[in-house]
Structure formats: structure tokens, C-alpha cells
Amino acid sequence: MKLFTFATSPYARKVRIVLDYKGVAYEPIERCYSLDRKEDLRSTSARAEVPVLVLDDGRSIADSTIISEYLEQVYPTPAVYPRDAYERSRMRTIEDLCDRTFDAVGFGYFLGVLRKEAPEATAIQDAARDECHALMARLERELGDRDYFCGEISLADFSVITHAPLARSMKIEMSDLPRMRAWMDRMRQVPAVAADHERAAKAWSGVHNIAAEFEGPDGRIHWRDSRLEWPVRHGFIDLVAREFHAGKMMFPPKAN
Ligand SMILES: N[C@@H](CCC(=O)N[C@@H](CS)C(=O)NCC(=O)O)C(=O)O
Numbered sequence: 001m002k003l004f005t006f007a008t009s010p011y012a013r014k015v016r017i018v019l020d021y022k023g024v025a026y027e028p029i030e031r032c033y034s035l036d037r038k039e040d041l042r043s044t045s046a047r048a049e050v051p052v053l054v055l056d057d058g059r060s061i062a063d064s065t066i067i068s069e070y071l072e073q074v075y076p077t078p079a080v081y082p083r084d085a086y087e088r089s090r091m092r093t094i095e096d097l098c099d100r101t102f103d104a105v106g107f108g109y110f111l112g113v114l115r116k117e118a119p120e121a122t123a124i125q126d127a128a129r130d131e132c133h134a135l136m137a138r139l140e141r142e143l144g145d146r147d148y149f150c151g152e153i154s155l156a157d158f159s160v161i162t163h164a165p166l167a168r169s170m171k172i173e174m175s176d177l178p179r180m181r182a183w184m185d186r187m188r189q190v191p192a193v194a195a196d197h198e199r200a201a202k203a204w205s206g207v208h209n210i211a212a213e214f215e216g217p218d219g220r221i222h223w224r225d226s227r228l229e230w231p232v233r234h235g236f237i238d239l240v241a242r243e244f245h246a247g248k249m250m251f252p253p254k255a256n
Pocket of ligand 1: 006008009010011012032033034035048049050051062063064065099222
């Protein structure tokens with residue numbers, strides 16, 4: 001199997017952790033359509049996003065949640081879905097919180113870093129920091145006194161671990177989050193998570209210019225669904241409008 005992946009993408013990282021945790025062999029292919037405009041990813045994925053899993057017979061599956069569900073069915077052991085139905089729904093809720101909200105908070109934060117000359121630059125970073133802290137507090141409550149979010153280790157843990165370290169990058173005070181701090185240390189002991197951490201840290205250490213990580217050859221940035229909702233919800237609609245009118249936004253291709 002092949003996996004179209006990108007070292008700093010939380011969605012691609014989640015799927016790589018699942019593959020590694022289950023011991024499934026695959027060939028990783030680094031792609032990011034907005035940055036490299038390579039047609040092989042574009043022709044495999046309707047939304048031109050990573051991750052995409054390409055099976056040995058050429059069929060492909062896009063979207064981290066859908067790929068994880070496929071992997072769980074085809075490679076059931078070790079399981080990454082809880083057996084209990086309610087815990088499984090909690091797992092999906094936590095994954096969704098990461099995919100929709102945590103991801104958008106990180107995107108908003110880095111947009112503020114990238115557009116440092118914009119009048120809203122400080123305010124958007126502050127709003128992201130506030131919401132990141134609120135998300136970490138929510139996860140602290142979800143964790144409770146468990147070792148892992150849903151009892152046994154699951155996709156919920158693999159989703160959160162690709163986002164939670166952002167709190168440290170944003171210099172968020174974590175003294176009121178003792179369970180999350182202990183959980184992060186616990187997760188780093190899992191070999192598939194440690195391998196992911198190493199790959200992501202190596203990729204971020206090579207990022208000397210945040211623009212290179214965001215802007216494609218024509219200066220456009222990939223936007224979609226919740227990444228658009230977040231700055232509008234926080235009142236940064238003028239910043240979004242300026243990006244739009246300056247032709248700096250690109251969206252997933254229209255359905256065909
Ligand atoms: N719902 C998708 C979201 C995937 C996604 O947004 N991937 C981003 C990377 S973090 C991407 O490929 N963006 C396209 C681009 O930047 O060209 C999933 O869960 O896999």
C-alpha cells in the first residue's frame with residue numbers, strides 16, 4: 001500500500017500512527033497539493049487533500065476518519081476503536097473535536113504568525129491561544145482519571161496527540177492541566193507515537209519560514225470548512241475578506 005501523507009499534517013499523522021500501531025507496511029509519499037501541485041495526489045483524491053491510502057490493486061481511500069475505519073476493519077488487531085458502543089461514540093466525538101476545532105485553532109494561530117503585518121495579527125493569535133487553552137481544559141475533563149481517553153488506547157488518543165503539543169508551542173500555561181501533561185508523557189512511550197513525534201519534530205525543525213509551509217507557488221493558502229468558520233466566528237472577517245480579494249485563498253476543487 002501507498003500513503004499520500006505530509007509530515008506536519010495532523011490528519012496524515014493520525015493515519016500513520018494507526019498504520020504503525022497496527023504494524024501495517026506502507027510506502028509513504030510526501031505530498032501537499034497547495035504547495036507542490038503534483039497531479040498524482042490531485043487525481044487520486046477528489047479534495048486534493050492528504051492523507052490518501054492507495055491499495056495494492058490501485059483503489060484509493062481519502063480522509064483520515066474513513067481510512068482509519070477501513071484499517072480497523074481490515075486489520076482489527078490491535079484495535080484502535082473501543083469495543084463499548086458509548087466509548088466508541090466518545091472516541092468519534094473527541095476525534096471530531098480535533099479534526100474540526102483544534103485544527104482550525106492551529107490554522108488561525110499560524111495565519112496570525114504568517115500575516116504579522118496585519119492589524120489583527122496579535123488579536124488572532126490571542127484568540128487562538130485562548131481557545132487552545134479551553135480545548136485543553138475540555139480534554140483534561142474528558143480524560144478524567146483514565147490513562148487514555150476511552151479506557152484503552154484508541155483513535156481518540158492518536159487524534160489528540162497530533163494537536164495537544166501545540167499548546168506548548170503557543171506557550172500556554174499548563175499548570176492547571178496535570179492529567180494532560182501526564183497523558184502526553186504516557187503517549188510518547190507508545191512506539192508508533194514516538195516515531196510520529198520524531199518525524200514531525202524533524203519536519204518542523206526544517207521550517208525556517210512559516211510562509212513556505214503555508215503558501216503555494218502562487219502565494220495561495222489552502223482553506224476549507226472549519227478553517228474558514230473559525231476566524232469568521234472570532235470576528236476576523238475583514239482579514240478573511242482581504243485574503244479572498246487579494247486572491248490568496250485556494251479551496252478544494254469543486255465536485256465533478
Ligand atoms: N477531512 C480530511 C482533512 C484533510 C486535510 O485537510 N488535509 C490537509 C493537510 S492538514 C491538506 O491536504 N490540505 C490540502 C493542501 O494544503 O493542499 C481528513 O480527515 O483527512
